[in-house]
Amino acid sequence: MAEQTAIAWCDATFNPWWGCAKVSSGCDFCYAEAFDHRTGGDHWGPRRTPRVMSDRNWREPLRWQRRAEETGVRRRVFCGSMCDWADKNAPAGQRDRLWELIRATPDLDWLLLTKRAPNIARCLPGDWGEGYPNVWLGVTVEDRRHGLPRIEHLRRIPARVRFLSIEPLLEDLGRLDLRGIQWAIVGGESGPHARPMEAAWVESLQQQCDAAGAAFFFKQWGGRGHDKGGCAIGGIEIKQWPAIVRAAVSAMVPPSMVSAP
Numbered sequence: 001m002a003e004q005t006a007i008a009w010c011d012a013t014f015n016p017w018w019g020c021a022k023v024s025s026g027c028d029f030c031y032a033e034a035f036d037h038r039t040g041g042d043h044w045g046p047r048r049t050p051r052v053m054s055d056r057n058w059r060e061p062l063r064w065q066r067r068a069e070e071t072g073v074r075r076r077v078f079c080g081s082m083c084d085w086a087d088k089n090a091p092a093g094q095r096d097r098l099w100e101l102i103r104a105t106p107d108l109d110w111l112l113l114t115k116r117a118p119n120i121a122r123c124l125p126g127d128w129g130e131g132y133p134n135v136w137l138g139v140t141v142e143d144r145r146h147g148l149p150r151i152e153h154l155r156r157i158p159a160r161v162r163f164l165s166i167e168p169l170l171e172d173l174g175r176l177d178l179r180g181i182q183w184a185i186v187g188g189e190s191g192p193h194a195r196p197m198e199a200a201w202v203e204s205l206q207q208q209c210d211a212a213g214a215a216f217f218f219k220q221w222g223g224r225g226h227d228k229g230g231c232a233i234g235g236i237e238i239k240q241w242p243a244i245v246r247a248a249v250s251a252m253v254p255p256s257m258v259s260a261p
């Protein structure tokens with residue numbers, strides 16, 4: 001859990017548990033696993049037991065909720081930087097506890113991202129209906145083989161916002177079906193094992209998002225440098241947001257950082 005985060009597309013992170021197992025090529029150099037090991041943990045792999053988080057951790061979003069009520073400013077919370085919320089090996093009862101928390105924090109926008117798209121439907125709460133108003137559902141799309149089928153699963157689920165995390169982008173994705181998708185975050189891999197991303201792959205995605213009316217958020221070129229390759233395309237930073245929150249976001253960041261799709 002972190003009230004401040006380096007992730008450019010959210011305001012805070014929350015982890016209902018720590019631990020996961022690799023499922024696809026985007027996991028090859030999982031930063032969460034490396035961080036877990038660096039901090040003395042052993043919570044990765046199919047036979048590992050995830051770490052259950054403290055009550056103090058669970059109380060933090062309630063504090064963010066109170067501040068959001070006081071200030072009238074919604075906060076975007078990325079749920080699961082150290083786990084996958086739709087993991088079938090989640091610790092007993094913790095996903096239900098997460099849904100209780102999400103219901104108790106209506107002024108936070110919860111961004112739930114998964115690489116386990118076939119699990120989404122069975123992991124939703126019974127009263128999901130057309131989607132909770134404060135939950136955005138997303139899937140990772142790092143390549144064609146693993147990523148494209150996830151979009152089809154996501155499209156079938158009702159949600160206030162459906163988004164794609166196209167990061168790390170590992171190959172040209174070709175033509176995407178972006179119907180029902182409101183937002184795409186695109187970025188290259190960073191770190192010592194960074195795999196290269198070509199500008200043409202990014203340009204294709206940008207053009208497809210424009211054509212489909214989906215917001216396009218370019219996070220970084222990636223690479224081994226400390227600046228993660230920067231985030232300008234032709235000298236311009238493109239950080240678009242889904243239409244339903246664009247007005248609110250405009251009040252929170254400099255106008256130069258926000259543009260409409």
Ligand code: SF4
Nearest residue numbers: 020021022027030032
């Ligand atoms: S799903 Fe995410 S957290 Fe889990 S191993 Fe893959 S990259 Fe790491």
